[in-house]
Amino acid sequence: xxxxxxxxxxxxxxxxxxxxxxxxxxxxxxxxxxxxxxxxxxxxxxxxxxxxxxxxxxxxxxxxxxxxxxxxxxxxxxxxxxxxxxxxxxxxxxxxxxxxxxxxxxxxxxxxxxxxxxxxxxxxxxxxxxxxxxxxxxxxxxxxxxxxxxxxxxxxxxxxxxxxxxxxxxxxxxxxxxxxxxxxxxxxxxxxxxxxxxxxxx
Amino acid sequence: xxxxxxxxxxxxxxxxxxxxxxxxxxxxxxxxxxxxxxxxxxxxxxxxxxxxxxxxxxxxxxxxxxxxxxxxxxxxxxxxxxxxxxxxxxxxxxxxxxxxxxxxxxxxxxxxxxxxxxxxxxxxxxxxxxxxxxxxxxxxxxxxxxxxxxxxxxxxxxxxxxxxxxxxxxxxxxxxxxxxxxxxxxxxxxxxxxxxxxxxxxxxxxxxxxxxxxxxxxxxxxxxxxxxxxxxxxxxxxxxxxxxxxxxxxxxxxxxxxxxxxxxxxxxxxxxxxxxxxxxxxxxxxxxxxxxxxxxxxxxxxxxxxxxxxxxxxxxxxxxxxxxxxxxxxxxxxxxxxxxxxxxxxxxxxxxxxxxxxxxxxxxxxxxxxxxxxxxxxxxxxxxxxxxxxxxxxxxxxxxxxxxxxxxxxxxxxxxxxxxxxxxxxxxxxxxxxxxxxxxxxxxxx
Ligand SMILES: Cc1cc2nc3c(=O)[nH]c(=O)nc-3n(C[C@H](O)[C@H](O)[C@@H](O)COP(=O)(O)O)c2cc1C
Ligand SMILES: Cc1cc2nc3c(=O)[nH]c(=O)nc-3n(C[C@H](O)[C@H](O)[C@H](O)COP(=O)(O)O)c2cc1C
Numbered sequence: 292x293x294x295x296x297x298x299x300x301x302x303x304x305x306x307x308x309x310x311x312x313x314x315x316x317x318x319x320x321x322x323x324x325x326x327x328x329x330x331x332x333x334x335x336x337x338x339x340x341x342x343x344x345x346x347x348x349x350x351x352x353x354x355x356x357x358x359x360x361x362x363x364x365x366x367x368x369x370x371x372x373x374x375x376x377x378x379x380x381x382x383x384x385x386x387x388x389x390x391x392x393x394x395x396x397x398x399x400x401x402x403x404x405x406x407x408x409x410x411x412x413x414x415x416x417x418x419x420x421x422x423x424x425x426x427x428x429x430x431x432x433x434x435x436x437x438x439x440x441x442x443x444x445x446x447x448x449x450x451x452x453x454x455x456x457x458x459x460x461x462x463x464x465x466x467x468x469x470x471x472x473x474x475x476x477x478x479x480x481x482x483x484x485x486x487x488x489x490x491x492x493x
Numbered sequence: 494x495x496x497x498x499x500x501x502x503x504x505x506x507x508x509x510x511x512x513x514x515x516x517x518x519x520x521x522x523x524x525x526x527x528x529x530x531x532x533x534x535x536x537x538x539x540x541x542x543x544x545x546x547x548x549x550x551x552x553x554x555x556x557x558x559x560x561x562x563x564x565x566x567x568x569x570x571x572x573x574x575x576x577x578x579x580x581x582x583x584x585x586x587x588x589x590x591x592x593x594x595x596x597x598x599x600x601x602x603x604x605x606x607x608x609x610x611x612x613x614x615x616x617x618x619x620x621x622x623x624x625x626x627x628x629x630x631x632x633x634x635x636x637x638x639x640x641x642x643x644x645x646x647x648x649x650x651x652x653x654x655x656x657x658x659x660x661x662x663x664x665x666x667x668x669x670x671x672x673x674x675x676x677x678x679x680x681x682x683x684x685x686x687x688x689x690x691x692x693x694x695x696x697x698x699x700x701x702x703x704x705x706x707x708x709x710x711x712x713x714x715x716x717x718x719x720x721x722x723x724x725x726x727x728x729x730x731x732x733x734x735x736x737x738x739x740x741x742x743x744x745x746x747x748x749x750x751x752x753x754x755x756x757x758x759x760x761x762x763x764x765x766x767x768x769x770x771x772x773x774x775x776x777x778x779x780x781x782x783x784x785x786x787x788x789x790x791x792x793x794x795x796x797x798x799x800x801x802x803x804x805x806x807x808x809x810x811x812x813x814x815x816x817x818x819x820x821x822x823x824x825x826x827x828x829x830x831x832x833x834x835x836x837x838x839x840x841x842x843x844x845x846x847x848x849x850x851x852x853x854x855x856x857x858x859x860x861x862x863x864x865x866x867x868x869x870x871x872x873x874x875x876x877x878x879x880x881x882x883x884x885x886x887x888x889x890x891x892x893x894x895x896x897x898x899x900x901x902x903x904x905x906x907x908x909x910x911x912x913x914x915x916x917x918x919x920x921x922x923x924x925x926x927x928x929x930x931x932x933x934x935x936x937x938x939x
Contacts, residue, residue: 335535
């Protein structure tokens with residue numbers, strides 16, 4: 292059974308993105324093990340000269356390294372990913388590389404109709420940058436619009452069509468994780484390249 | 494032109510901040526630019542609203558007061574820094590100070606691409622509806638390989654880069670003027686909404702007392718159980734009794750009037766009867782809406798003036814009232830703000846400058862002489878800056894219609910003579926040929 296990290300893309304106490312991930316956690320309990328990861332309480336990234344990374348970020352990195360894949364659910368703030376999520380990814384790319392070649396699935400929930408389309412594109416671009424170099428599942432999007440109305444009191448997604456769509460994407464992601472593993476083995480050299488990538492040495 | 498610069502980096506040593514500081518120094522002839530700090534801004538958190546905190550309020554104030562904003566962005570992971578994004582989120586959550594603001598994006602990064610992707614991202618973020626900034630199109634300033642770009646004096650080394658930056662800044666100055674002119678046109682009629690009837694209310698409005706009542710002061714005091722007489726009042730730096738406060742305010746060498754943000758005339762320092770004042774007020778007027786204190790024809794002028802102070806177009810305007818024998822009466826209208834910069838009303842203070850000028854001349858042994866180069870007619874008080882000509886006494890507490898004559902100013906309403914700019918002097922000070930020594934030095938020993 293695959294082990295996934297489910298990263299909550301916000302530091303907000305109340306979050307429909309967190310709800311979405313929690314729903315998946317129970318809904319797919321028989322298919323995969325999902326652990327929720329919170330990004331709040333990290334200090335604002337300031338590129339410390341000491342290269343010292345907060346313990347919380349180190350612990351997060353270790354968990355990501357161990358996992359078969361990462362699922363990130365992002366809100367949309369100002370047509371982009373929230374600062375809190377960008378901040379976590381800055382720490383997780385500062386002289387550590389937990390995301391290198393890691394299979395990642397991007398999704399998102401928003402109050403409005405569009406369901407984070409622009410934030411997801413933004414996040415894709417970030418995860419694709421050389422220090423992160425995640426393996427983002429291509430041609431897949433899961434957008435949950437009107438997210439405040441999407442769940443019932445028991446935390447279940449009420450729209451069956453949405454659930455069916457999520458089921459198929461989740462199955463796809465499981466396959467994507469397997470394919471990426473094979474690719475990674477045959478491209479061990481590229482992998483080493485990414486590991487060696489350092490902005491300060493350019 | 495007043496600009497503020499924001500560097501999207503909170504590192505102690507940031508090349509983007511260096512770039513902004515260089516621009517502020519090097520182009521100080523063209524623009525007045527202040528570089529703002531974002532170090533103290535907390536990470537944005539929807540469930541822990543810190544909009545009212547000092548760090549965010551400081552940025553809000555500075556941005557609102559500026560004509561335009563320059564943002565220098567680093568590039569981290571192909572996008573802007575979380576530190577900068579967090580600032581923008583605060584400025585698009587409960588408050589929207591960037592709305593309609595002209596913004597120029599520049600950026601410095603270690604690598605050859607010089608923040609190109611971060612700049613593109615930033616443009617998209619700034620143009621989202623919650624932020625609603627007006628980003629200058631068609632121009633890009635990218636500073637790549639930034640570690641080699643500055644000399645040890647923190648100046649940009651490459652002359653072509655400097656001249657390109659200068660031309661970009663020149664274009665931005667034009668852009669700022671264009672955008673702000675459009676904005677001014679769109680808001681040209683906003684002053685008409687100024688409510689001189691004081692129908693609204695502010696936190697301090699005393700409810701349930703008729704503003705028009707002649708004994709409003711007594712009723713309002715009873716209603717609020719107001720401190721009086723020997724009751725102590727704690728002030729910003731001191732403690733006085735209400736009596737002491739009255740003696741103090743009544744001893745001011747000027748007439749003071751307070752009208753609150755709801756355009757209600759709350760107070761004047763009651764030194765003497767209205768007919769002896771430079772700008773008459775009567776005890777029954779306290780509490781009145783400003784509309785009650787003015788003749789109808791004055792209302793547009795008052796509305797414009799109050800609006801200018803409320804919106805921060807000016808914090809102080811000065812209105813000379815020439816043409817009165819042996820006096821040079823000035824009406825000053827000073828906007829009041831709380832420590833967060835929120836508009837809290839108007840302090841109108843009225844005084845005669847002539848005794849002060851005469852004293853100065855006598856003490857320094859000088860006389861007034863006409864200035865042949867004076868551009869403006871001091872009698873009309875005309876000036877070119879603002880298209881507003883409220884009459885004196887028409888802004889705050891003013892006056893029974895009967896005393897309109899002596900204070901009727903010669904300011905030309907039709908020509909749009911300015912209220913917030915001093916009239917050009919018609920006289921310059923020249924030394925008297927042989928001053929009496931004692932009056933100059935004041936050194937007489939007897
Ligand atoms: C986590 C991290 C990610 C970075 N990603 C990029 C990048 O995607 N593109 C780039 O040109 N530089 C990147 N850099 C290097 C930046 O160019 C450099 O930090 C620059 O932003 C410095 O600007 P400053 O001195 O104003 O902070 C990155 C640096 C860090 C620490
Ligand atoms: C500062 C700020 C900016 C926002 N900008 C957007 C936006 O550009 N597009 C959008 O669909 N929702 C926007 N929203 C509302 C979000 O839809 C909503 O807060 C978030 O996506 C819901 O995620 P959550 O329930 O996990 O917090 C914004 C909210 C905040 C606080």
